[in-house]
Amino acid sequence: MDRDGPQTIRISLDGQAIDAQRGDTVAAALLRAGITTFTRSIKYHRPRGPFCLQGSCGQCLMRIDGAPSLLACRVLAEEGMICQRQNAPLGAEKDIFRAADFLFPEGLDHHHLMTGSRLLGRVALEVARRLAGLGELPDKPRAPVEAELRKARLVIVGAGPAGLAAARAAGDALRAAEGGVLLLEREPRPGGGALLAIDPALPDRDQIAQMALALQGEVMLDSECVGLYANDTALPGNALVAVRQRGRLLLLIAERVLVAVGGASQPLPFAGVDRPGVHAARGLVALPAMVGERLVVVGEGKELVDCARALRRKGYLLERVIALGKSWPAAADLPIEENQPRRALGNPVRALQVGDSRIHCDAVAIAMNPAPLHELASSVGAHARWVAEVGGFPIQVDGEGRTSVPWLFAAGRCAGLGGSAALNSGEAAGRAAGRG
Amino acid sequence: MTADKSIVCACEDVTVHDLEDAVARGYGDIESLKRYTGLGTGPCQGKSCEVAAMRICTSGNKLAPGAQVPFRARPPFAPTAMAEFAGLQAPPPSSEPQPGLRPTWGKGPHPLQPATPLPEKVDVAIIGGGIMGLALAWHLAGEGAGKVLVLERGYLCEGASGRNGGGVRAQWTTPTLIELAKESIAFMGRFAQELGINVWLRKGGYLFLAHDEETLRRIEGSVDLQRKHGLPTRIVTAGEAGEIAPELDTSKFLAASWNPEDGVVFPWPFLWGYAEGARRRGAQVETFTRVTGIETGQGRVRALQTDRGRVAADRIVVACGAWSPQVAKLAGVQLPNVPYRHEIVSSEPLKPFLGPLVTMLGTGLYFSQSMRGEIVGGMGDPQELPGLNQSSSLRFLARYSRALTELVPRLGSVKLLRQWAGCYDVTPDHSPVLGETPGVAGLLQMSGFVGHGFMMAPAVARRMAEWMGGTKDEIFERFALRRFAEGRLEKETFIIG
Numbered sequence A: 001m002d003r004d005g006p007q008t009i010r011i012s013l014d015g016q017a018i019d020a021q022r023g024d025t026v027a028a029a030l031l032r033a034g035i036t037t038f039t040r041s042i043k044y045h046r047p048r049g050p051f052c053l054q055g056s057c058g059q060c061l062m063r064i065d066g067a068p069s070l071l072a073c074r075v076l077a078e079e080g081m082i083c084q085r086q087n088a089p090l091g092a093e094k095d096i097f098r099a100a101d102f103l104f105p106e107g108l109d110h111h112h113l114m115t116g117s118r119l120l121g122r123v124a125l126e127v128a129r130r131l132a133g134l135g136e137l138p139d140k141p142r143a144p145v146e147a148e149l150r151k152a153r154l155v156i157v158g159a160g161p162a163g164l165a166a167a168r169a170a171g172d173a174l175r176a177a178e179g180g181v182l183l184l185e186r187e188p189r190p191g192g193g194a195l196l197a198i199d200p201a202l203p204d205r206d207q208i209a210q211m212a213l214a215l216q217g218e219v220m221l222d223s224e225c226v227g228l229y230a231n232d233t234a235l236p237g238n239a240l241v242a243v244r245q246r247g248r249l250l251l252l253i254a255e256r257v258l259v260a261v262g263g264a265s266q267p268l269p270f271a272g273v274d275r276p277g278v279h280a281a282r283g284l285v286a287l288p289a290m291v292g293e294r295l296v297v298v299g300e301g302k303e304l305v306d307c308a309r310a311l312r313r314k315g316y317l318l319e320r321v322i323a324l325g326k327s328w329p330a331a332a333d334l335p336i337e338e339n340q341p342r343r344a345l346g347n348p349v350r351a352l353q354v355g356d357s358r359i360h361c362d363a364v365a366i367a368m369n370p371a372p373l374h375e376l377a378s379s380v381g382a383h384a385r386w387v388a389e390v391g392g393f394p395i396q397v398d399g400e401g402r403t404s405v406p407w408l409f410a411a412g413r414c415a416g417l418g419g420s421a422a423l424n425s426g427e428a429a430g431r432a433a434g435r436g
Numbered sequence B: 001m002t003a004d005k006s007i008v009c010a011c012e013d014v015t016v017h018d019l020e021d022a023v024a025r026g027y028g029d030i031e032s033l034k035r036y037t038g039l040g041t042g043p044c045q046g047k048s049c050e051v052a053a054m055r056i057c058t059s060g061n062k063l064a065p066g067a068q069v070p071f072r073a074r075p076p077f078a079p080t081a082m083a084e085f086a087g088l089q090a091p092p093p094s095s096e097p098q099p100g101l102r103p104t105w106g107k108g109p110h111p112l113q114p115a116t117p118l119p120e121k122v123d124v125a126i127i128g129g130g131i132m133g134l135a136l137a138w139h140l141a142g143e144g145a146g147k148v149l150v151l152e153r154g155y156l157c158e159g160a161s162g163r164n165g166g167g168v169r170a171q172w173t174t175p176t177l178i179e180l181a182k183e184s185i186a187f188m189g190r191f192a193q194e195l196g197i198n199v200w201l202r203k204g205g206y207l208f209l210a211h212d213e214e215t216l217r218r219i220e221g222s223v224d225l226q227r228k229h230g231l232p233t234r235i236v237t238a239g240e241a242g243e244i245a246p247e248l249d250t251s252k253f254l255a256a257s258w259n260p261e262d263g264v265v266f267p268w269p270f271l272w273g274y275a276e277g278a279r280r281r282g283a284q285v286e287t288f289t290r291v292t293g294i295e296t297g298q299g300r301v302r303a304l305q306t307d308r309g310r311v312a313a314d315r316i317v318v319a320c321g322a323w324s325p326q327v328a329k330l331a332g333v334q335l336p337n338v339p340y341r342h343e344i345v346s347s348e349p350l351k352p353f354l355g356p357l358v359t360m361l362g363t364g365l366y367f368s369q370s371m372r373g374e375i376v377g378g379m380g381d382p383q384e385l386p387g388l389n390q391s392s393s394l395r396f397l398a399r400y401s402r403a404l405t406e407l408v409p410r411l412g413s414v415k416l417l418r419q420w421a422g423c424y425d426v427t428p429d430h431s432p433v434l435g436e437t438p439g440v441a442g443l444l445q446m447s448g449f450v451g452h453g454f455m456m457a458p459a460v461a462r463r464m465a466e467w468m469g470g471t472k473d474e475i476f477e478r479f480a481l482r483r484f485a486e487g488r489l490e491k492e493t494f495i496i497g
């Protein structure tokens, strides 16, 4: 991170100046300034704020420097940056179209709305057309950004514990070979979920740094894999890997691919879960800012316990810790009770109704198991299946991380092998992928 | 004030109530659930709703374990600007045919295949539950054609009918297609009243851009014909086209043909509407049921074999779109149709700025803005090999993004969200194959609609049902399979893609 220059920078939101810390994402800067409504939702114009804070939920979309619908939680704040909220003609705080929300409390069935008459149908069409869409067109044209093309023997996607272990295990011979092993990481630093220091079973920051250092030169940071394709070109290789690197594309032609992309935080479908002030617990742990003082944490099992403790270490006061299931690791230090959240109240949320009681708080944190990110693998035909205990669709692998696609391997949480299993699964898959 | 909704998909504001409603209506398989509710089609691409949806579907053991799979993942997996794809010089495509997609659930029949037996005998069996088959079933059931059965191997929307761009236009170069399209578009305007579900026909017009003199002469010729058929089509200058679609770079083309009455629809509800309508009229529509054989004897059809058993039928209609040659072969019939993949992609939702569907006749680029605000478009690829390949390619994203941002430079930083592919069902003259099959009485063809079957289906299905009921109709002569053997082609040249 650039440590030169002032630590406080200034951005603007809908014309209003906001102070931000250097290194903040736009979302962190706004939350720090107490701004919780980032946008209005597409259909009912409900107020929305960032949920996951890690680029997976799409609830933080904003117009930034003239480009529509960017993820505010993924864009670093820069001096003079102009941020605008979308989909709210009269301002996000008083959006007139929010009438759509309470006029249709049960929801609006757009399939069967006003089908009775052609005239009403045309009215519905006009209204729907006016309300459609989120962002306005970009201010400026953008010319094609020339992409790069490279070859690799093995591409490992994700430099969390599983990906790092896999890269290490892939073998020196392969690493030294031409094209060798490339380890891609979306974030500016390696470590993935381990950087949160939530789970004692995972390597700590120093160990991660050591693992990454030992692989020097092969780790590509700020490199997000956005697509995986079976190679349909005339060039040799099994797979095409499309990678976004700071606003341009890198195309890798690989013999083998190993995905270790982890999981994504999940919300829970109770009333008001989409309101500003409900966040993923992991997102709050990683956020450089605080969202108030008092939290209610809702979740399940070990993830709940780990996240609650991490949030308390961060300085939050835990009003209540609500466990959805019957089982969780013993945690006498936490105010855990088994219950069900009924509704979140207030904008931003100021209370959570649990059973018949209301718990007042500054924000609600949801700590469900992050769901395996199966998309890269399943899009090329690797099987992924629902596993209730995992809370998602892990990629199906054998003991060596082989998927149902011969050139594709998977390890870590995306294969349902998170936490303490991540390192071992990464190592086994890396060794197998290294052998081919 | 904010109402007390339980939102499952925050991108599209889908509630628990919406999901339960969709399941109750029979759209409980994950692909239908996604399409019927819109779940997972927004900027998060399903990463935050698929799990919650599956939790709801699996509670109370409502969903067979084999069907507990994710919906088909669609790249790109993070919103990526077109300018970034446009900068990719995609390597040349392989000369090997590509294997295409594998089923998400693994091997064998779909886990949601019904366990109930099929009827022993029906009057008309329709193979293929795309828009052709379903619309035909609705009309036949309304005409008292006896027992009508539709067999679809996948979910409704599995084929091209669930994968197309929803463009509907009357700008054609043969009188028959102009008339079919006119009738179909008129029907689409009343679809909601007739079949009880909205299809969102938006008449924003069609602009056919001519990039060179030769193309310009072609569109001038077609405008004359179209005006004779009562269409308001006219040639507009590049400047006028730029007023109709203000973001176009008007230096990229010479002129355009313009019909303000053409438009776009939302394809999926047509299938649900026709299927539900056909069932209300007594027809049977069976999904997840594959036809595996056609029995013939003494020069006529006898029965169908399926992966759920045998059904005897007096008449069998092949309405399998791009799969029709494969299915007709089950009866020993050779169709001249050839399947070609066509890819398509949807952008992030933008506020309405583009009225018409715009297409470039030279490159095959086309795009329009959907009712949800997305720019939906595609582009044919001269290097595409024939085959039933429905997988997506990076090459397409690169070619499409380059062509589109050249024509509409302001789209450079607009992000792509979801790509998919379907198959065109291409005949040698780009006209359909309709009616009797020489040598196999009772085997009826309803295929070969290339990349424009959606907009033809309402009219074609009505006329086919009436013709099957005994009404004479020249199109079943004109487009008969016989014509290929007789060397009597019906050339249509206004093909996009």
Ligand SMILES: Cc1cc2nc3c(=O)[nH]c(=O)nc-3n(C[C@H](O)[C@H](O)[C@H](O)COP(=O)(O)OP(=O)(O)OC[C@H]3O[C@@H](n4cnc5c(N)ncnc54)[C@H](O)[C@@H]3O)c2cc1C
Binding pocket: B127, B128, B129, B130, B131, B132, B133, B151, B152, B153, B154, B157, B158, B159, B160, B161, B162, B163, B164, B165, B166, B167, B168, B289, B290, B291, B292, B319, B320, B321, B322, B323, B327, B342, B343, B344, B378, B421, B422, B423, B424, B446, B447, B449, B450, B451, B452, B453, B454, B455, B456
């Ligand atoms: C990318 C793309 C864009 C397009 N854009 C447009 C457009 O803008 N406007 C327009 O009018 N048209 C467009 N089309 C064309 C249009 O979608 C098709 O012409 C139309 O949907 C064909 O309908 P269908 O019912 O004949 O075929 P399909 O919809 O393909 O239906 C055939 C069905 O048969 C089923 N089937 C196959 N084999 C079997 C079997 N053995 N047993 C049981 N069932 C079987 C398949 O699963 C499928 O559902 C486009 C097509 C594509 C691919």
Ligand code: FES
Binding pocket: A049, A050, A051, A052, A053, A054, A055, A056, A057, A058, A059, A060, A061, A071, A072, A073, A074
């Ligand atoms: S994507 Fe930014 S908060 Fe979830």
